[in-house]
Structures are given as C-alpha cells and as structure tokens.
Amino acid sequence: MRRLTKKKALHLVKGLDAFPKVPDSYVETTASGGTVSLMAFTFMLILAFLEFFVYRETWMHYEYEVDKDFKSKLRLNVDITVAMKCQYIGADVLDLAETMVASDGLNYEPVRFVCLFVLGRTLQHIQERLREEHSLQHVLFKSLMKDSPSSLPPREDHPSAPQAACRIHGHLYVNKVAGNFHITVGKAIPHPRGHAHLAALVSHDSYNFSHRIDHLSFGEKLHGTINPLDGTEKISPDHNHMFQYFITIVPTKLNTYQIAADTHQYSVTERERPINHAAGSHGVSGIFMKYDISSLMVRVTEQHMPFWKFLVRLCGIVGGIFSTTGTDEGLPPVYSPAWLKPTLYVIFNPEPDVWSCDVSLDWQRCA
Structure with a gap:
C-alpha cells in the first residue's frame, strides 16, 4: 500500500516537470551545432570573466548632512616658502570674530627659494595628478594616491648657498569660523581692534612675495592624499604684489576599506594683482588665504557589489546565452x-x- 502511494506521489511530481527531456535517440549532433556551442561557451567565459572584474570594483557613495560640530578647533597645516628673509615677514591668522590666533606652531627656516631636483619632481608629480583626473576626489578617496610619497622629501640646501628665502611650516589650531591666514611684511603685534604688522622698517625694494606652496591642508594629515594647492608656485612680477586665495572648506567623514578618518576637503579660487595706490589699486602686499567653512558635511563611504547580486548577474549571463543559442539552433x-x-x-x-x-x-x- 505504501509503495502504491509512493508511486502515485512520484507520478504526480513527474507530471509537474516543467523541463521535459528529449530522448537521446531523437537528438542529432552536427558540426554546426558543435561550432555554435563552442562559441557560446567562449562568449560565456569572457562575459563571466568581465563580470568578475565588475564585482571587484568599488564606488564612492556620498551623503550630505548638517555639520553639528562647531565647538571643536580646526587644524591648519601649512608649508610655504617665500622669497624673502625670515626677519622681514610674519604669518598669522585673524578670524571673523576678530580673534588673533597665536602663531607659536609655525617655524621660520631660512632656505633657498629654488628647490632641488627630488623635491621639484615630487611637487611636479602632484600637480600632474591634480590636472589629469576629471573626477579627482573619486580617485583620491579610493586609492589615497598609492604611488605618491607619504611626505615630501627632506630639503638638502647647501650650507654655503645664499639663503634669501624663508620656509614657514607647521600647524595652527583655529576656530571653525571664517578667517584669514596671511603672510605679509613685518612681524605681527596685537592690537585692540585686531592686529598690525611692523612694516615701516622694511624697505620696499626688499618686497618679493614670490612663493611656493609645498603643502596646505585642513584637519588631521592623511598620508597619501594631495590637496588643490600642493605644489603651487607663484612668481611676483614686481615688488608690491598681492596674492589672494579664496578657500571653501567642506568637513568630510571618510570611510573606505583602507581607512576611516575625519578630514576636510577644500576648493580654491586664485587672484593676484599689483598694488599701485596711484592707479587706484589699493591693498597690502602679501599672501592672503581667506577661508570659509561650509555648514554641510559630506559623508563618503566606499561600497561594493553584494555577492548575491554577483551570482544573480552571473546566472543571467549563463542562462541568457544558453537560451539564445538554443533558440537559434531550433529555428528551421x-x-x-x-x-x-x-x-x-x-x-x-x-x-x-x-x-x-x-x-x-x-x-x-x-x-
């Protein structure tokens, strides 16, 4: 009785078969069919191989939210070489609240303005990478410039060479409000309404604000990243000249498969003009970097195709090619x-x- 019930169940299941089989005696193998099968398997293998590369690829996902962290300090990292002696210039920060930030974290080092071959090639490489990519932030966030050095090579100035330039490097902690980092003639002194620079004792013939920005970034340093102003060099055509950089800083939370960190991106607009009071071009000679901080924060996350989606796409490739070639072979x-x-x-x-x-x-x- 149980056998009969089992046979009936198997018969019912057999009747539900949606994939009927053709007897082998009705199947005829031909040379054309073998050729089509070989082409189908080759094409299937190529598409599966390419699909695997797509599966290994990652992409960056961007989310935007309001930056609620306004009480913390923002780190300013700077490394600039100016073609003037260190005793003639001073660097400091004045923010929107008229607060003068102490420049104790900056070091003044007499150097040659012309950089040596190794440093020059490194800066040139950075500028080339900045210009060759259309969507640079996508490349930087994913690879963090694997082929770039983690830091600039050390300077090797000859001790007997004239050191008529000044390298200003170090870091400062500023308030998270708009501010102005500037390098101009004279050392800065505090003032009830802000601050002032003692420039009266410096001759105008000594003014030369030709400069090279080896590094400028905001936030904690991340090895392998580059910034828009890294490697920038400007030559002043006359003594009284003003260089202005208008910087917009965007707080960024970075989370990739290599690193997770809080950093800051920035975009910059450059402007320069001569100072000629007789011609109506007023101002102060120097280098002025006016920065503003965006109220929006960008959250950057590296994403990857799920494994189940890869399997679904792979099955679609295999099944699609089998169905297509089978239909073509079945046409009379x-x-x-x-x-x-x-x-x-x-x-x-x-x-x-x-x-x-x-x-x-x-x-x-x-x-």
Whole structure:
C-alpha cells in the first residue's frame, strides 16, 4: 500500500516537470551545432570573466548632512616658502570674530627659494595628478594616491648657498569660523581692534612675495592624499604684489576599506594683482588665504557589489546565452532543401505500416 502511494506521489511530481527531456535517440549532433556551442561557451567565459572584474570594483557613495560640530578647533597645516628673509615677514591668522590666533606652531627656516631636483619632481608629480583626473576626489578617496610619497622629501640646501628665502611650516589650531591666514611684511603685534604688522622698517625694494606652496591642508594629515594647492608656485612680477586665495572648506567623514578618518576637503579660487595706490589699486602686499567653512558635511563611504547580486548577474549571463543559442539552433532553415525533402516525403508518401516521427517539425503523426 505504501509503495502504491509512493508511486502515485512520484507520478504526480513527474507530471509537474516543467523541463521535459528529449530522448537521446531523437537528438542529432552536427558540426554546426558543435561550432555554435563552442562559441557560446567562449562568449560565456569572457562575459563571466568581465563580470568578475565588475564585482571587484568599488564606488564612492556620498551623503550630505548638517555639520553639528562647531565647538571643536580646526587644524591648519601649512608649508610655504617665500622669497624673502625670515626677519622681514610674519604669518598669522585673524578670524571673523576678530580673534588673533597665536602663531607659536609655525617655524621660520631660512632656505633657498629654488628647490632641488627630488623635491621639484615630487611637487611636479602632484600637480600632474591634480590636472589629469576629471573626477579627482573619486580617485583620491579610493586609492589615497598609492604611488605618491607619504611626505615630501627632506630639503638638502647647501650650507654655503645664499639663503634669501624663508620656509614657514607647521600647524595652527583655529576656530571653525571664517578667517584669514596671511603672510605679509613685518612681524605681527596685537592690537585692540585686531592686529598690525611692523612694516615701516622694511624697505620696499626688499618686497618679493614670490612663493611656493609645498603643502596646505585642513584637519588631521592623511598620508597619501594631495590637496588643490600642493605644489603651487607663484612668481611676483614686481615688488608690491598681492596674492589672494579664496578657500571653501567642506568637513568630510571618510570611510573606505583602507581607512576611516575625519578630514576636510577644500576648493580654491586664485587672484593676484599689483598694488599701485596711484592707479587706484589699493591693498597690502602679501599672501592672503581667506577661508570659509561650509555648514554641510559630506559623508563618503566606499561600497561594493553584494555577492548575491554577483551570482544573480552571473546566472543571467549563463542562462541568457544558453537560451539564445538554443533558440537559434531550433529555428528551421527555411531555404534549405534538406528541410523541404522530409516534409514532402511525409505529405506525399504515406506508408501506414511504418511509424516514425519527424523531430525537426515536431509532427506526431504516422508516416
């Protein structure tokens, strides 16, 4: 009784088979079919291989939210070489609240303005990478400039060479409000309404604000990243000249498969003009970097294709190629005489004593 029940169940399950099988005796292998199968398997292998590379690729996902951290300090990292002696210039920060930030974290080092070959090649490489990529932040966040040095090479100034330039490097902690980092003639002194620079004792013939920005960034340093102003060099055509950089800082939370950190991106607009009071071009000679901090924060996350989606896409490739090639093979060759002959034979040459089946036409009649 149990066997009968089991057989009935198997018979019912067999009736639900949505993939009927053709008997092997009805299947004929041909050279054309083998060629199509070989091409299908080759094409399938190529697409699967390319799909694997797509699966390994990652992309950056950007989210925007309001930056609620306004009480913390912002770190300003600077490394600038100015073509003037250190005793003639001073650097400091004055923010929007008229607060003068102490410049104790900056070091003044007498150097040569012309950089040596190794440093020059490094800065040139940074500038080339800044200009060759259309969407640079996508490349930087993913790779963090793997082929770039983690820091600038050390300077190797010859002790006997004239050191008529000044390298200002170090870091400052500023308030998270708009401010102005500037380098101008004279040392800075505090003032009830802000601050002032003692420039009266410096001759105008000594003014030369040709400069090279080796590094300028905001936030904690991340090895392998570059910034828009890194490697920038400006030559002053005259003594009284003003260089202005208008910087917009965007707080950024970076979370990739390599690193997770809080950093800051920035964009910059450059402007320069001569100072000529007689011609109506007023101002103060020097280098002025006016920065403003965006109220929006960018959250950058590196994402990857899920494994289940990769399997679904792979199954789609395999199944699609199998279905397409199977359909092409099943189409009858309309203009082939080999197809017409068996058709005419079945119609005009009936033999009732012989049972056969024309598989190519799927006829189930006596022939």
